[in-house]
Amino acid sequence: MIGSDVMRGYNDLMILFLLLHEDSYGYEISRQIREISHEKYVMKETTLYSAFTRLEKLGYITSYFGTETNGKRRTYYRITEEGRALYREKCGEWKLVKEVVDDFIE
Amino acid sequence: MDVILSYLDNMFLSMPKTPEVQRAKEELLSMMEDKYNELIAEGKKENEAIGIVISEFGDISELMEELGCKNAGSGNTAYGAGAQTAADGAGAGESAYGAETAADRAGAQTAADRSGAGESAYGAETAADGAGRAAVKEKPVHAMSRAEAEEYMETAKKSGKWNAAGTVLCILCAIPLLICGALEDSVNGYSAWMYSETVIVLFGVAPLFVLIGIAIACFIHSGTMMHRFGYVGSEQIQLDASYEKELCERADEERKRGEKMRIISVFLFALCLIPLFFADAISDDDIVGVLGLCLTLIFVAAGVALGIIRRNRRNCMGVLLGEETDEEENEKERGPVGIVLDAILSGYWYIITAVYLGWSFITRDWGFTWIVWVIAWPLYAAISAVGNAIDRD
Structure with a gap:
């Protein structure tokens, strides 16, 4: 399993990716990250919530209250246009990082 | 569920009671509840589920820096210092997204610092303990969240x-x-x-x-x-x-x-x-x-x-x-015989496996050689017991 230190900087990318097509809430996003990464990466709750706060403060996502069928009130997150732009920017950045690091891999 | 709630209460003890912090706590509780419920639905036992939820909670100082709680560390000095530095790093350029990297860097830095800071802080405390605990064990101290x-x-x-x-x-x-x-x-x-x-x-x-x-x-x-x-x-x-x-x-x-x-x-x-x-x-x-x-x-x-x-x-x-684990308890009274025995016992199970396979291949008597495993366990206990007894005399 990967530690969160290594993933620093790309947590936002994962969250934005998961919000691209539909709005979602905290645990659902955490569950999807675990699932899509084949359990190789589990995002800690504090990391996830910190990212939500930061992204919201900077205008990349917005939040609203939604109600589940079982009556539980949940905070849902929605990506903004700026968020989509940031996602694309981060993707480009990652490709570059990957290329650079790859050059040093035997 | 109560355990999770009280864990969270403890974590938020030193945080100011602002609406932002309150919201963070509610959100975290909601996420932890969801995770807990799913683990239980998967068939995990209650304490197992609690253990997993708590172990995946993360580091509260990370949240503190995000929520801008500067004077965070009443309970744990080491974490407090960590959050402080990181928050300062973030404060340097708050509006631009680029600042995030700075905060990240500061965060990583503090994470590295933290163990050092924690050690010295607690080291001092243990020194004050002096005659009591510290005199018995002179091991370095590691603060573990x-x-x-x-x-x-x-x-x-x-x-x-x-x-x-x-x-x-x-x-x-x-x-x-x-x-x-x-x-x-x-x-x-x-x-x-x-x-x-x-x-x-x-x-x-x-x-x-x-x-x-x-x-x-x-x-x-x-x-x-x-x-x-x-x-x-x-x-x-x-x-x-x-x-x-x-x-x-x-x-x-x-x-x-x-x-x-x-x-x-x-x-x-x-x-x-x-x-x-x-x-x-x-x-x-x-x-x-x-x-x-x-x-x-x-x-x-x-x-x-x-x-x-x-x-x-x-x-x-x-x-x-x-x-003290069994091994450590024995170690205290180790004499020369015990030290030799330790050397043998440390490779014991490899030796047993080797004996089992070697014997079986040579005699081809697979129907009998399994007895090695039945003998091996009591023998292990016997060897360490005899070793201790000799050393004590």
């Missing part, structure tokens, strides 16, 4: 299971070969023999080596999992006081559970010969005898696996609480 400790115990349990799995595979690896051997005996004629020779290599010997290979992989995996917790055991672990109390209670429960496991494994050892005799009694057929033997091996393997898992569970909690 609740989340780290939970993660350590989860990992230690997993590592114990891998270890047990490896040992089970070592014990059971001969089963395909035994069955092939029995089948060969019941086939007559030259051409049939040719045929069965190939069959034996294909379905008996090859699986044997594959199983041993997997077993070795299990041992290695079990060892590497624990690498990052290398400091546990060599350093003195400092836990949060309320958490330490809770852990003590859990250790007591674990001990009771351990007793049950011990009874079951003794029971399995006592019963292990029954299938063998039973098979012998009901039929002269080789294949029946071998199947009985396989059952016996499975009993032995289950007993040994339970023993390993039990020891591992008890030790991982004990180490965190600073209790």
